[in-house]
Amino acid sequence: MFERYTEKARRVIFFARYESSQFGGPYIETEHLLLGLLREDKELTHRFLRGKGNIEAIRKQIEDATEIREKTSTSVDLPLSNEGKRALVYAAEESEKLGHKHIGTEHLLLGLLREEKSFAAQLLHERGVRLSSVREELALDRPEPEPVRAGKEFALLADFCTYLTKLARENRLLPLIGREKELEQVFHVLGRSAKNNVVLVGEPGVGKRAIAEGLVQRVAGKMAPEFMEGKLFVGVDLATIVTAAQHSSRPKEFLAALAPEFTSAENTIFVFEDLHVLLGAGKGGGAHELNLLLKPGLLSGKVRCIALATPEEYRNARKKARWLERCFLPVELGPATEAQALAVLQGAKERFEKFHSVQYTEDALRAAVVYSHRHIKDRNLPDKAIDLIDDAGAYLKLKLEKAVLPEEVIEVKKRLTFVTKRWEMAVANHEYEKARFYSDEQRAQKEALRELEKKHNIQHDYVGTVTEQHIAEALSRWTGLSLAAVRAGAEPGEMKSERPAGARKKSRRKSA
Numbered sequence: 001m002f003e004r005y006t007e008k009a010r011r012v013i014f015f016a017r018y019e020s021s022q023f024g025g026p027y028i029e030t031e032h033l034l035l036g037l038l039r040e041d042k043e044l045t046h047r048f049l050r051g052k053g054n055i056e057a058i059r060k061q062i063e064d065a066t067e068i069r070e071k072t073s074t075s076v077d078l079p080l081s082n083e084g085k086r087a088l089v090y091a092a093e094e095s096e097k098l099g100h101k102h103i104g105t106e107h108l109l110l111g112l113l114r115e116e117k118s119f120a121a122q123l124l125h126e127r128g129v130r131l132s133s134v135r136e137e138l139a140l141d142r143p144e145p146e147p148v149r150a151g152k153e154f155a156l157l158a159d160f161c162t163y164l165t166k167l168a169r170e171n172r173l174l175p176l177i178g179r180e181k182e183l184e185q186v187f188h189v190l191g192r193s194a195k196n197n198v199v200l201v202g203e204p205g206v207g208k209r210a211i212a213e214g215l216v217q218r219v220a221g222k223m224a225p226e227f228m229e230g231k232l233f234v235g236v237d238l239a240t241i242v243t244a245a246q247h248s249s250r251p252k253e254f255l256a257a258l259a260p261e262f263t264s265a266e267n268t269i270f271v272f273e274d275l276h277v278l279l280g281a282g283k284g285g286g287a288h289e290l291n292l293l294l295k296p297g298l299l300s301g302k303v304r305c306i307a308l309a310t311p312e313e314y315r316n317a318r319k320k321a322r323w324l325e326r327c328f329l330p331v332e333l334g335p336a337t338e339a340q341a342l343a344v345l346q347g348a349k350e351r352f353e354k355f356h357s358v359q360y361t362e363d364a365l366r367a368a369v370v371y372s373h374r375h376i377k378d379r380n381l382p383d384k385a386i387d388l389i390d391d392a393g394a395y396l397k398l399k400l401e402k403a404v405l406p407e408e409v410i411e412v413k414k415r416l417t418f419v420t421k422r423w424e425m426a427v428a429n430h431e432y433e434k435a436r437f438y439s440d441e442q443r444a445q446k447e448a449l450r451e452l453e454k455k456h457n458i459q460h461d462y463v464g465t466v467t468e469q470h471i472a473e474a475l476s477r478w479t480g481l482s483l484a485a486v487r488a489g490a491e492p493g494e495m496k497s498e499r500p501a502g503a504r505k506k507s508r509r510k511s512a
Contacts, residue, residue, distance in 0.1 A: 004092070006104045012036040020078050024069030026437060027081040030112055030120035031062045037112075041105040047158050048109070048129050048137075058123050064411065065119070065418035067441055081434065083118045083425065090114040098139060106138050117425065119418070133166050157261040160244075162235035164213065164271060168220035174386075176214025177347040178340055179207065185331045186215055186306070190269070191227050195329050197298065199276065199307040201314045202333030205383030207344075208308040211333065212271050215306070235271040241293070242278060242286035255293045262294065263302040276309035279324070280316030287320060298327045335380035341369045344382040345389060356393035358400075358464040365389065367471040371486055375479055392466050392474040400464045409452045416445040 005013075015036035020028045038045050038058065049058075072078065080088070091111030095103045112120045113131040137158065167173050176183070189198045200208040216233045218224045241258065248254040262270070275294075278286040297303030307328065309317065318324055336344065345365045353359055372384040405413075423438035472486045479486075 004095070004101070004103045006102050008040055008105050009103055009108055011040045012105060012108055015039045016084075017078055021072040023066050024071050025066075026078070027434065028078050028084050029081050030083050030087055030115055030118035031066075031123065033084060033087060033108065034112055034120040034123065035059065035062065037105060037108055044105050044109065048134060049127055058127075061123060062119075064414050067415055067419065067445070083115050087111040087115045087118065087120075094135070110134060110138070119421070128167070128170075128172070130166065130170070133163060157236075157258055160237045160241050162237075164216045164233040164235050165220050168213070168217045168233075173213045173217055174210065174351060175347050176210055176217065177344045178336075179211055179214065182211055182331060182333055183215060183218070186211065187225055187228065189329045189331065190304075190306075191225065192329075194301075195327060196301075197305050197307070197328045199309055199314060199324075199328045199330050200333060201309055201311055201330045203310055203335065203380050204378070205380035206333045206335045207382060208333060209273070210382075212306050212308065216271075230267055232268045233271060234265070234268055235273070237274075238272055238278060238290065239274045239286070242289045245289045245293075246286070251289065252292065255289060259293055259297070263297045263300075265303075268304070270303065270305040272305055272307045275305070275307045276313040276317035276324075279321040280313050280319075282320055291321075295323060299323060301327075336382045338369050338373055338381065341373075341382035341385050342366060345369065345385055348386060349389070352390055352393050356397045358393050358396055358466050360389060360393070360466045361468070363468045364392070364466045364471050367468040368392075371471060371475050375475060375481065375486065388471060388474055388478075389466070391478070392470040395474060395477075396464045396466055396470055406452070406456055409449070409456065412445060412449045412452060416442070416449060419445055 012033065013036065016028050016032040019032040019035040019039075023032075025032070035058075087108070088111060091107040092103055094110040094114070095101075095107045098107075100107070110131065112118065113124060113129065113134060115121055164173070186198050186200070190196055200211060202208050212233075215224070219228050219231050219233070222229070245251040245254050275290070278290050281287065294303060298305070314330065342365060345368060349360045349365060368385040368388040369381065372388050373381055376384045419438055419441045423435055423442055426435035426438055472483050475481070475486050476483055
């Protein structure tokens, strides 16, 4: 069965059997295969999970969801569950589709993702790993016999990327409310034949990233001009690339390996947050490294991008790197008015309600706008108001969990959910012995939950509501102001004029 498997893939199976035995499970499940993959091929898993924290979190989540029994002897030849068997069959199919003669760790990852209802697939989906994107990315790798070497060069850039188009298609970006004029300007610049790279210039918090992400959503949703059809958007962490180059023993070779990935990315528009920061800082700030990496591609038109910068960063970069004026046009952004910021919060609140399992009152949204505008002076609307409702929701959720559900109840509920799903899958797959095993587990966990609910006198179906009080408390925690000081001045219901902040300042100076 394993003749076509690479040495790494075989070790994944070995480690999966070991993981199952440590949990005392009767089968090798998909989550054990995932743990084996995490253990054996850190390069592959880091490439798609973007960091060690995700790997540790996956192990913790599996441990929390599993009722750990007495360890099984490692000499026992544990069988694969039906889900596990199907994942391996899918891995072989994915290898065929990619035209590979071997079955490697990358094919095992695809196989786990194809077994969509499995616990392993659920864990990967929660972290943004999707079958289509992994498949597309692996298809770009060179089809060499050795799987790890095949994707090594492409993985250099992947380690510093965020695939914004993918996030937009999965509805994971906040909606853009208003800003139609600025959005139209961005499309206008991108449609030019020359100087067709955009730099969004505005003070912190005015919504530079929101406009960039709003544009991505329009293109992904086929609501953009025809010339933008099929464009892909990728956010790139230039600061980390420069730092990696500076710490490399051969920085020029490191950048030379990355450069073709930018210039050969057809139909791709990159989003850079720190381009002007680094170029404006001069030679010591990474300008030399960025010139080596991006200047030729930007000047030749092979690299297209949207950059984000504050006015100061933009001015400094233009002084230090005059060539930027030959390929960029600025779109200047002012802060939102209070009424515009409130409209943004009203459009975004459903996302935060779902995430935090709370509800926001209209007064809470108004308070977030008014209080943040009055007391937070180093940032602008709507960003600071968005952060405030997010913070208040997170804090209330934490308070409710601590007040309503003790830790031991949360743990038992997690196990019950996991065991129930396992039982349902076993019944669907006609694995009756396995179903009986999980049915017994289910009864035990339900009984444990009933006992704990009696012990703690738990109230069910409690829904938390974020009010003006919670917003004021959140801002008080941020600033150190008392609640009375936070509320001093205009009431949250009193929205200020629609005129931009700059216009109000001018009129005050005139009257003075």
